[in-house]
Amino acid sequence: MAEAASHYCTFRLAGRLFGFDIRAVKEVNTQAAFTPVPHAPPAVCGYVNLRGNIYLVLDLRRLLGMAPAAVTADSRLLIFKPAVGESFGVLVDAIGDIVTLDGDRTEAWRPEEGESLAEAGELVAGIGKLAGELLVIVEAQRLLGAVAAELLPSPP
Amino acid sequence: MALSNQAVLNEFVSEAREHLASVAADLLALETTTSEEAGQPLDRLFRAMHSVKGGAGLTGCKNIGALAHALETLFDRIRQGLLPRTPALTDALLAGNDLILTLLDDIARSDEVDIGATLTRLQEMLAVPPVTDDRLAADRRSAGLEPAAKRENHLEAPPPEFSLSGLSERPSSHSFLYTMQVDLRGHQVHSSRSVLAFLTDLQQHACVLDARLLVPDHDLTAGLPDGPVIYECLCSSALPLDQLAGRLHLPATAIAVVGAASTLPEEPPEEEIRPAADDRPAAPIETERPTTVRINVQILDRLMSLAGELVLVRNQAVRVADPADTQLRQVVQRLNAVTSGVQQAVMLTRMQPVSNLFGKFPRLVRDLAKHLGKQIELTTRGTEVELDKAILEALSDPLTHLVRNCCDHGIEVPAERIAAGKPPQGHVLLHAHHEGGQIRIEVRDDGRGIDPERVRRKALTQGLKTAAELAAMSAAELQALVLLPGFSTAEQVTEVSGRGVGMDVVKTNVEQIGGSLLIESTPGAGTSMHLRLPLTLAIIPCLIVTAGGQRFAIAQKDLEELVCLDGDKAGKVEVANDQEVYRLRNRLLPLIRLSEVLARPKPFDAAARTDILRTPRPAETLASFAVVKVGTERFGLVIDDFLNTEEIVVKPMHPVLKRLRIFSGATIMGDGQVTLILDIEGIFRHARVPLDTTRPSLVAAAGEEVEKQTVLLFQYGPQEQLAVPLVMIRRIEEVRVSGFERVGEREFVTLQGRSVHVLRLDRFLRISPAPEQDVMYLLLPKNLKQPVGILFSRLLDTHTLSIQLDDSHREDGVMGTAIVGGRMTLFLDLFRLGDRLEAEDSTKGTSGPKARPARRRILLVEDTQFFRQVVSGYLEQEGYEVVTAVNGALGLRELTRQPFDLVVSDIEMPQIDGWSLARAVRDQLGRRDLPLLALTTLNSDRDRQRAAEWGFNGYEVKVDRESLLASVAHLLANPPGGGPSHG
Numbered sequence A: 001m002a003e004a005a006s007h008y009c010t011f012r013l014a015g016r017l018f019g020f021d022i023r024a025v026k027e028v029n030t031q032a033a034f035t036p037v038p039h040a041p042p043a044v045c046g047y048v049n050l051r052g053n054i055y056l057v058l059d060l061r062r063l064l065g066m067a068p069a070a071v072t073a074d075s076r077l078l079i080f081k082p083a084v085g086e087s088f089g090v091l092v093d094a095i096g097d098i099v100t101l102d103g104d105r106t107e108a109w110r111p112e113e114g115e116s117l118a119e120a121g122e123l124v125a126g127i128g129k130l131a132g133e134l135l136v137i138v139e140a141q142r143l144l145g146a147v148a149a150e151l152l153p154s155p156p
Numbered sequence B: 001m002a003l004s005n006q007a008v009l010n011e012f013v014s015e016a017r018e019h020l021a022s023v024a025a026d027l028l029a030l031e032t033t034t035s036e037e038a039g040q041p042l043d044r045l046f047r048a049m050h051s052v053k054g055g056a057g058l059t060g061c062k063n064i065g066a067l068a069h070a071l072e073t074l075f076d077r078i079r080q081g082l083l084p085r086t087p088a089l090t091d092a093l094l095a096g097n098d099l100i101l102t103l104l105d106d107i108a109r110s111d112e113v114d115i116g117a118t119l120t121r122l123q124e125m126l127a128v129p130p131v132t133d134d135r136l137a138a139d140r141r142s143a144g145l146e147p148a149a150k151r152e153n154h155l156e157a158p159p160p161e162f163s164l165s166g167l168s169e170r171p172s173s174h175s176f177l178y179t180m181q182v183d184l185r186g187h188q189v190h191s192s193r194s195v196l197a198f199l200t201d202l203q204q205h206a207c208v209l210d211a212r213l214l215v216p217d218h219d220l221t222a223g224l225p226d227g228p229v230i231y232e233c234l235c236s237s238a239l240p241l242d243q244l245a246g247r248l249h250l251p252a253t254a255i256a257v258v259g260a261a262s263t264l265p266e267e268p269p270e271e272e273i274r275p276a277a278d279d280r281p282a283a284p285i286e287t288e289r290p291t292t293v294r295i296n297v298q299i300l301d302r303l304m305s306l307a308g309e310l311v312l313v314r315n316q317a318v319r320v321a322d323p324a325d326t327q328l329r330q331v332v333q334r335l336n337a338v339t340s341g342v343q344q345a346v347m348l349t350r351m352q353p354v355s356n357l358f359g360k361f362p363r364l365v366r367d368l369a370k371h372l373g374k375q376i377e378l379t380t381r382g383t384e385v386e387l388d389k390a391i392l393e394a395l396s397d398p399l400t401h402l403v404r405n406c407c408d409h410g411i412e413v414p415a416e417r418i419a420a421g422k423p424p425q426g427h428v429l430l431h432a433h434h435e436g437g438q439i440r441i442e443v444r445d446d447g448r449g450i451d452p453e454r455v456r457r458k459a460l461t462q463g464l465k466t467a468a469e470l471a472a473m474s475a476a477e478l479q480a481l482v483l484l485p486g487f488s489t490a491e492q493v494t495e496v497s498g499r500g501v502g503m504d505v506v507k508t509n510v511e512q513i514g515g516s517l518l519i520e521s522t523p524g525a526g527t528s529m530h531l532r533l534p535l536t537l538a539i540i541p542c543l544i545v546t547a548g549g550q551r552f553a554i555a556q557k558d559l560e561e562l563v564c565l566d567g568d569k570a571g572k573v574e575v576a577n578d579q580e581v582y583r584l585r586n587r588l589l590p591l592i593r594l595s596e597v598l599a600r601p602k603p604f605d606a607a608a609r610t611d612i613l614r615t616p617r618p619a620e621t622l623a624s625f626a627v628v629k630v631g632t633e634r635f636g637l638v639i640d641d642f643l644n645t646e647e648i649v650v651k652p653m654h655p656v657l658k659r660l661r662i663f664s665g666a667t668i669m670g671d672g673q674v675t676l677i678l679d680i681e682g683i684f685r686h687a688r689v690p691l692d693t694t695r696p697s698l699v700a701a702a703g704e705e706v707e708k709q710t711v712l713l714f715q716y717g718p719q720e721q722l723a724v725p726l727v728m729i730r731r732i733e734e735v736r737v738s739g740f741e742r743v744g745e746r747e748f749v750t751l752q753g754r755s756v757h758v759l760r761l762d763r764f765l766r767i768s769p770a771p772e773q774d775v776m777y778l779l780l781p782k783n784l785k786q787p788v789g790i791l792f793s794r795l796l797d798t799h800t801l802s803i804q805l806d807d808s809h810r811e812d813g814v815m816g817t818a819i820v821g822g823r824m825t826l827f828l829d830l831f832r833l834g835d836r837l838e839a840e841d842s843t844k845g846t847s848g849p850k851a852r853p854a855r856r857r858i859l860l861v862e863d864t865q866f867f868r869q870v871v872s873g874y875l876e877q878e879g880y881e882v883v884t885a886v887n888g889a890l891g892l893r894e895l896t897r898q899p900f901d902l903v904v905s906d907i908e909m910p911q912i913d914g915w916s917l918a919r920a921v922r923d924q925l926g927r928r929d930l931p932l933l934a935l936t937t938l939n940s941d942r943d944r945q946r947a948a949e950w951g952f953n954g955y956e957v958k959v960d961r962e963s964l965l966a967s968v969a970h971l972l973a974n975p976p977g978g979g980p981s982h983g
Helices: A115-123 A140-151 B006-020 B023-032 B035-059 B062-079 B087-105 B107-112 B116-126 B134-139 B152-156 B165-169 B184-191 B195-205 B241-247 B297-320 B326-349 B361-372 B389-410 B414-419 B452-461 B467-471 B475-483 B503-512 B567-572 B594-599 B606-614 B680-687 B698-702 B830-842 B865-877 B888-897 B914-923 B941-950 B961-973
Strands: A006-013 A016-021 A025-029 A044-050 A053-059 A076-080 A088-092 A094-101 A124-130 A133-138 B176-183 B206-214 B230-237 B255-257 B351-353 B376-381 B386-388 B426-435 B438-445 B516-522 B526-534 B539-547 B550-555 B559-564 B573-576 B579-584 B587-593 B624-630 B633-639 B641-649 B663-668 B674-678 B709-715 B721-725 B729-736 B741-743 B746-751 B754-759 B775-781 B788-792 B794-801 B814-820 B823-828 B857-861 B881-885 B902-905 B932-936 B954-957
Touching: A006 A076, A006 A088, A006 A133, A016 A094, A044 B674, A053 A140, A076 A094, A088 A140, A094 A124, A115 A124, A115 A140, B006 B035, B006 B087, B006 B107, B023 B035, B023 B087, B023 B361, B035 B062, B062 B087, B062 B107, B062 B116, B087 B107, B087 B116, B176 B184, B176 B241, B184 B195, B195 B206, B195 B230, B195 B241, B241 B255, B297 B326, B297 B641, B326 B351, B351 B389, B361 B376, B361 B389, B386 B389, B389 B426, B389 B438, B389 B503, B389 B526, B452 B467, B452 B475, B475 B503, B475 B516, B503 B516, B539 B594, B539 B633, B550 B641, B559 B814, B587 B594, B587 B680, B594 B633, B594 B680, B624 B641, B624 B680, B633 B680, B641 B663, B641 B823, B709 B775, B721 B814, B729 B746, B729 B788, B746 B775, B754 B775, B754 B830, B775 B830, B788 B830, B794 B814, B814 B865, B857 B865, B857 B888, B865 B881, B865 B961, B881 B888, B888 B902, B888 B914, B902 B914, B902 B961, B914 B932, B914 B941, B932 B961, B941 B954, B954 B961
Parallel strands: A016 A133, A053 A088, B376 B426, B550 B674, B587 B633, B721 B823, B754 B788, B857 B881, B857 B902, B902 B932, B932 B954
Antiparallel strands: A006 A016, A006 A094, A025 A076, A044 A053, A076 A088, A124 A133, B176 B230, B176 B255, B206 B230, B351 B386, B426 B438, B438 B526, B516 B526, B539 B550, B539 B641, B559 B624, B573 B579, B579 B587, B624 B633, B663 B674, B709 B721, B709 B794, B729 B775, B741 B746, B746 B754, B775 B788, B814 B823
């Protein structure tokens, strides 16, 4: 981990605090009406129209191996910048604050630390230590790859 | 490279391509033109190469510069008449041009290519000594060729061309404008004056506005070349021609007055200097205001997607606008109109003329003809027709293949043609034109045509069809077999076309871009390939359907018809093996349930099929299906409901989901929701329909309805396509809405002294409102009691088809729907609409079926489904009981089975026609008492007389409802012979 301070856009999934590097996030949106895509992997919520552009929305709970949950009034859509991957975003339970962490306050992810995230694997970039809480830092760039991998087993 | 700036390079490449675009065509034109006509193309060629050379110099592309220079020099020599125009020269020039184009493809590495061979070939051409035969002598532009004093023919040479941009700079006293051509070397020899002296004289007596020096390929550092050095200039002078010539020591013939007048007009029209129709935008005519600009394609794409977004906003605004708020509604309607305009204009930016595509064929045909030892002439027509850039690009390969086929398989060698009584030169026509909102391109040759017998043999030996199947096919059906995969009729695999790429690939390619391909061929006389193409790919018309509670879009190009299954029809769903099939007009159609496809991500296997068949379904779930096509296959896609048709902007699937083959893209609907577009081919493959159930029985299909109707297609609101058969229309009038007179809610317009009641369709039907425009059209139906005109906003087309009405969308005033030209179309019931307008007016009118004491039974014999529905509808509304039969034979069968009070019969029908039916009723059945009414489109006295002779009691022309009903009532009240009517 770099020593310089990084900013994280935090959010909650099943009560737990997660964050993306702020440089990956384009916008946070309240839109939560998706068009489901039949045959798509379970981690795909569907398509959403934001100002005339179609985005693919992923269910981050499922990608991290957590049980899916219904959309609530707190649910938010996190849309990523094009550099992260083509027109996509994730659905989160609730949005949190922007936090700043010095490089020495983050450390590599050790799977045994949180059994509930055992399936998250390489999607987790590291753990940040906040006052009184741990922040799970998720690697946005790897999300689309994880969905594509889910599609692979089906025969051509 | 001197300048490695990529932007500059790109600019150079696209500009150079533009300059070179017509070079090949001009070169080929040169082969056939006379020397008098050659001036224009030669000048164009020279200018094009000159520009390319300049650009290459600027960007440091040495190879391109060298080639362009060599070509430019040759063009100049040719236009001066110094080089004979031979096929060998044309070949060399074409080779040079080709090489430049190739180099442009990979401009960054253009200097690494070895161009030595081509360059040497071009330079060798320069060495060809001037030929002095008569033809060439006339070809020369004489200036400077011979000693100036001897040039008697000078005036016959066209004066040099110059732009007039510098005219304003001339001194005001200079009232004469001249062009001048001087061979500086010759002048020096014959006048013993130095070049410098000549130029000094010129400066003194004239004002040079534009000038150029034409120096043959020569290194000037080695001194002046031996050949002529031509100096051309445009100049103004205060001196008359003869005085100027004297001062300059030139023969008067070296100077030409610009235009016919000797004095300069204030605003000389440019035609005086550039007389021919050279309207290419690339031509460097400074006086013309530029009408085109170069725009980055990405900006256009962005504009396109913004326009799509605007459409979406418009749709949302239309929906949220409160209908009671008239002010807001006006604003929204205005937004509606502007948005449509913007969308259309943006679409236009993507359009390119087909000449861009056709341009390469003269060369192709010339080379092929040479290679094959044939004489082939190519004609292109409709080159100004424009198509979406993407379609044009996708069309290049299929069209090339078709043209190759014409040259290779179609056109015969000269000896064979002469033996067949044809001219030795074969002819290939490429013709593009608009038709019904589509583009049609015809590729026609006058060659040997497709021999059905040869196709039959080939299909048999290749095992594509069985002998029995082939025996049942017509010549046209046999010819159409060449479109099957794995088929090639050429006896020998030739280098030109027999490369394993069959016509099926062409057909598939054309279908992929939403087009279709048809073959029409007369053995011995030639073959026509008809391509139909959509204007654009970006916005496609779609049918919106629901399945599993979700909306989906089916592209109209995939759609053939809609079938609604109700009560008795549902019985036709059968199971073949483990596949549901539906017998549609004697053809087994496999059924695929969309909801099952959506629910099962894995391709169907035996277990899945069994599971689907066992799923209990209430009868009403098999409500309706869409007949869709995949290549030559058809299947029924079972859906829950049809919603509407909509023009949608297609967006590709997200890259992660590209592997899902049942969707081809997504779109945003008017309500802002994303809707998925179904990939019909993907669904077909996902469902793994056993192929044996899809084989159409051609024999059975051949006996289908043959009578065709011509219908008028038009629009009221922007959404729906409406249709009315032409036979029901009296005429169409253009009207101005501002000229309507209003009486309360009602609107009238005065036409030819009569007040016509205007019927607005959205008052009676659930369709979109008409756009706000003053100029509209009024459709005046035939045979209505009251003068009523149906208002509509846009005339689309006429279309001839056999109408198969689907009455699942039937509403009061609509006879049914059908797919016409790929779009769902509402067929209006003009009489019902007229009735309803009248009923609304009088408010007392009841329009339900009239009660009659005893229901009279009528047999309606009519082969056209459309008329069957219309006429039985009229009769039923009058309270009659109607039984229908589709031809005379079935009509006779009905007559033997049950009693009827009257027979209404069409005349022209397959199997047993109306004449024979009448004869059979009278003679075979001995029913002289049964009233027979002929209902036909035949309307001559001879036919009426003949009908009476054959036993008809009445004669009515399709379709005058009032007259028909009067006749029916009359015949029922006064049966012939007076006897009991029941036999």
